[in-house]
Amino acid sequence: MRIEENVVLAPYTTFKIGGPADFFCTVTTKKDLEKAIVFSKEKKIPYHILGGGSNMLIADSGFRGLVIKFVLRGFIWKELNSKSVLVTVASGENWDAFVAEAVSRGVYGVENLSGIPGSVGGTPIQNVGAYGAEVADVIESVTAYNTETLVFQNFSNKECGFGYRDSYFKTAEGKRYIVIDVTFLLEKEGKFNLSYKDLTKYFTDRGVAPTLASVRAAVLEIRGKKFPDLQKFGTAGSFFKNPIVHKRDAERLKKQFTDMPMFSVSENKIKIPAAWLIEHIGGFKGIESNSVGSFENQALVIVNYDKARALDVLEFAHSITEDIFLKTGIRLEREVQLLGF
Ligand SMILES: Cc1cc2nc3c(=O)[nH]c(=O)nc-3n(C[C@H](O)[C@H](O)[C@H](O)COP(=O)(O)OP(=O)(O)OC[C@H]3O[C@@H](n4cnc5c(N)ncnc54)[C@H](O)[C@@H]3O)c2cc1C
Structure with a gap:
């Protein structure tokens, strides 16, 4: 792992705004994460974990500390029983790629959360939500790294303290944790949640029965009109x-x-x-x-x-x-x- 100096942060955010970080590294393993945290402790500088940078506004003067771009990868899919599937996803995986994979495997629970930018590790932080669903509905547990004691800990859904765009990880105490992976409980035979007015209208107008793929397509189409093109703005x-x-x-x-x-x-x-x-x-x-x-x-x-x-x-x-x-x-x-x- 290489720690670079004076790295401009704007390209790492969807706002395309932000000055330089004094130090910057890309972390792909748990070992490198430990090294990065030890580096910030030895230098007595703060660190900041950056996922997809899609929920951040970074100062024009940048950040006087170490930015850790977290790109830990991997999926473990496990059939729990005839009804449910457990999947553990590493923090650095792209959230929407995971949703697409779940939909293509025919499992329910995250289809309404299609098209949200950012990493899987970023989703429990503010309990992302859209179209009547929240990740809190499907998160079984979260593994996180305690940057004070340098140990890995498991949090049950309840321990994550989820609220509206909120979680324990946003509190002063919770900020010491870095999310390593998230385990989701998905259903093989779920129900569609079309309660959100735009989704109801989408299916009523077309007069078609929803499927996992069509709900994802509907959400992506509706979102496409509500947000600007990230390639341009x-x-x-x-x-x-x-x-x-x-x-x-x-x-x-x-x-x-x-x-x-x-x-x-x-x-x-x-x-x-x-x-x-x-x-x-x-x-x-x-x-x-x-x-x-x-x-x-x-x-x-x-x-x-x-x-x-x-x-x-x-x-x-x-x-x-x-x-x-x-x-x-x-x-x-x-x-x-x-x-x-
Ligand atoms: C066009 C657009 C549409 C969006 N739509 C929605 C929406 O519908 N619903 C919604 O809820 N949000 C939405 N968002 C916001 C954003 O996509 C989510 O909050 C996303 O989960 C942020 O993930 P990220 O990886 O980009 O996090 P970042 O922006 O990189 O980080 C956000 C915060 O989470 C922390 N963080 C990130 N990863 C970790 C980790 N592994 N461990 C500990 N802390 C971590 C960061 O330190 C930071 O404090 C949207 C954003 C954009 C640009």
């Missing part, structure tokens, strides 16, 4: 989380904004689509400033249209959060992770 997908507010606040807002969609998440909690707030209350959809904009097809997606700086993105995001806060009292929370600020 930079983005980290949804920039903000959907706010979850108290029922009485949601009802107060509903009186003022009668079209506002609301989804009940528990007895007293309501989820409001951030995209709706940004589009209809903020009026930001399709607006561009300093090469940064809210995507014309999905307001929640902030786009780097042409050599935007991290600061431009943060300023644009700030103008959205302030506007929405002033008009609704809701403070939008960032979904995208920052590095080097």
Whole structure:
């Protein structure tokens, strides 16, 4: 394993933004991972694990530490019984390639999560979700490396502390762990989850019965319209989380904004689509400033249209959060992770 110096990080992120890391290495084995962590300890510098860089906004000044690009590979497929399959996937595998493989093997559970960029190891961190599904629904366990004690540990689904775009691995304590592999429990005879409105419409319009392959194709087609082409523009997908507010606040807002969609998440909690707030209350959809904009097809997606700086993105995001806060009292929370600020 070679540790390089002064490596520009922008090409390693889907936002295509970010200055140099003081140190950078690509890790393909557990042994190299240990060496990289020991290097950062000896140098007394922080480290950062980089998967596909699809949920990151990196500072224009870069990162004063060691960036570890984690590319550990491998799959172990195991028939558990006549109904279920267990598959252990190494962190560095591409998430969507894994979904494609599961669909082609005819196993259910991850098809709604088709097309999400990034690595398998990145998925438990924010409990990725889309179209009514979350990885927490199918994760059996996670193996992680404790960078303080230098031992490997196993976490059950419960121990991962999954929540909405959240997990134990995002907490101050959990950040000491590096995900090595993830074990998924998939079903041989599953049920389709077409509850999400765009998916329901896709199949009703066509009048066809869903199959694993057609659900994946539907999700990919729907997503293709909601996100910009990553070959042309930079983005980290949804920039903000959907706010979850108290029922009485949601009802107060509903009186003022009668079209506002609301989804009940528990007895007293309501989820409001951030995209709706940004589009209809903020009026930001399709607006561009300093090469940064809210995507014309999905307001929640902030786009780097042409050599935007991290600061431009943060300023644009700030103008959205302030506007929405002033008009609704809701403070939008960032979904995208920052590095080097
Ligand atoms: C176009 C687009 C669409 C997207 N759509 C969705 C969506 O529908 N749903 C959704 O939930 N997300 C979505 N995302 C966000 C992103 O793809 C996911 O969060 C993805 O799982 C991030 O994985 P990554 O490997 O790219 O992680 P990175 O961006 O490299 O890292 C993200 C965070 O995870 C940490 N991390 C990564 N790997 C490990 C590891 N092995 N161990 C410990 N920590 C690790 C990093 O240190 C960092 O804090 C989208 C992004 C884009 C660009």
